[in-house]
Amino acid sequence: MSVVLHGGEPLLLGFQRVRKLIEGLKSRLRADAGLHIQTNGVLLSDDFINLFARHDVGISISLDGPVEVHDRNRLDRHGRGSHERVTAAIARLLAHPAGNRLLTGLLAVIDPSSNPVEVYEALKATGAPSFDFLYRDGNYAHLPYGKARPDSTEYGTWMLGLLDHYLADPFPPRIRVIDDILRLVLGGSGQKEGVGLNEYGILVIDTDGNITRNDTLKGAYPGGDRFIAEPSILSGNLGEQLNGAEFAEYFDLQIPTSPICQACPELGVCGGGMPAHRWSEERGYANPTVFCADQLLLISAVRSRLSAALASAADSERSR
Amino acid sequence: MNTEESGSGAIVEEPLERSLEIDSVAIRRMIEEVRSNDPIATASHYNRTHNKHNR
Numbered sequence A: 001m002s003v004v005l006h007g008g009e010p011l012l013l014g015f016q017r018v019r020k021l022i023e024g025l026k027s028r029l030r031a032d033a034g035l036h037i038q039t040n041g042v043l044l045s046d047d048f049i050n051l052f053a054r055h056d057v058g059i060s061i062s063l064d065g066p067v068e069v070h071d072r073n074r075l076d077r078h079g080r081g082s083h084e085r086v087t088a089a090i091a092r093l094l095a096h097p098a099g100n101r102l103l104t105g106l107l108a109v110i111d112p113s114s115n116p117v118e119v120y121e122a123l124k125a126t127g128a129p130s131f132d133f134l135y136r137d138g139n140y141a142h143l144p145y146g147k148a149r150p151d152s153t154e155y156g157t158w159m160l161g162l163l164d165h166y167l168a169d170p171f172p173p174r175i176r177v178i179d180d181i182l183r184l185v186l187g188g189s190g191q192k193e194g195v196g197l198n199e200y201g202i203l204v205i206d207t208d209g210n211i212t213r214n215d216t217l218k219g220a221y222p223g224g225d226r227f228i229a230e231p232s233i234l235s236g237n238l239g240e241q242l243n244g245a246e247f248a249e250y251f252d253l254q255i256p257t258s259p260i261c262q263a264c265p266e267l268g269v270c271g272g273g274m275p276a277h278r279w280s281e282e283r284g285y286a287n288p289t290v291f292c293a294d295q296l297l298l299i300s301a302v303r304s305r306l307s308a309a310l311a312s313a314a315d316s317e318r319s320r
Numbered sequence B: 001m002n003t004e005e006s007g008s009g010a011i012v013e014e015p016l017e018r019s020l021e022i023d024s025v026a027i028r029r030m031i032e033e034v035r036s037n038d039p040i041a042t043a044s045h046y047n048r049t050h051n052k053h054n055r
Helices: A015-028 A045-055 A067-073 A081-096 A117-125 A154-168 A176-183 A215-221 A245-252 A290-317 B023-037
Strands: A003-004 A035-039 A056-061 A103-109 A130-134 B002-005 B013-014
Touching: A003 A015, A015 A035, A015 A045, A035 A176, A045 A081, A056 A081, A067 A117, A081 A103, A103 A117, A117 A130, A117 A154, A117 A245, A130 A176, A154 A176, A154 A290, A154 B023, A176 A245, A176 B023, A290 B023
Parallel strands: A003 A035, A035 A056, A056 A103, A103 A130
Antiparallel strands: B002 B013
């Protein structure tokens, strides 16, 4: 089990409340439970870093790429870009004696109009050990930013640029989403939601104690992330509430029900993508992901790069 | 596995990833991870956060 503090921006809670929350969680969770924070890094002070070091809280920081890409969308309330502050926070974290242990990686939201190689190199330049990339949220009712049609492949094409640069890098950091696809193609298991068919049992606990479904589902329709029964950790035993019918239905949502997905040879790797990206007003979640064409393009490319790498290595071996 | 004779004549088995020189570091380490079934075999603290959530 693991607990992730995210938002919004969890550090807006303020140092004392974050400290109290972490100390409370640490005292009650099993020793092997993971504790992690996903932050935009703008408020990541030395006090916070020391606190996270004391309690072994993993830190993941959002950074979308070089300044011209990151600051396109990550602006503060005064309209100022945050790139400089975020990269300074990453540097400060890595300068801390526990920094390499704490910084798990950077999380970038893809802008398909950007250059994936420039984004990769900008993230690598921070010294972070791994990156992850997210597709922009969207569905059939509201297409994701930069996607012209459900069958267009702007995101898949962008990922291909990233894939080839990553595979050619002699000193690559880790790219979680590509590693997961590689792992799945090789017969292993994914590590995170969004690919593969693992169910990770993700629940969101709001600051008022309400238990909700995966917050990515709110993009489908108002209240899409809510349980009808409005469960709360303040009103009952969490374990008992998890046995309810609504929870079972929610956890089943991970498995795609579209006949197209069920018949797809890449179902085991793609997993139907994020449920939130399958939504349409006509069929609810019973669709392939709106990124289906992108996923198939990327998975096909991973397979062909793997095959080519193995074939090349075998040729070299034979010619020895 | 590949096998070859050692200097003493004994058969030596080599792991596949050492006998096949795969140029891509990223591919090579993924093959190693899947073969060893250890997600942190090649990168210290990789995925240590158990953060499965796509946020």
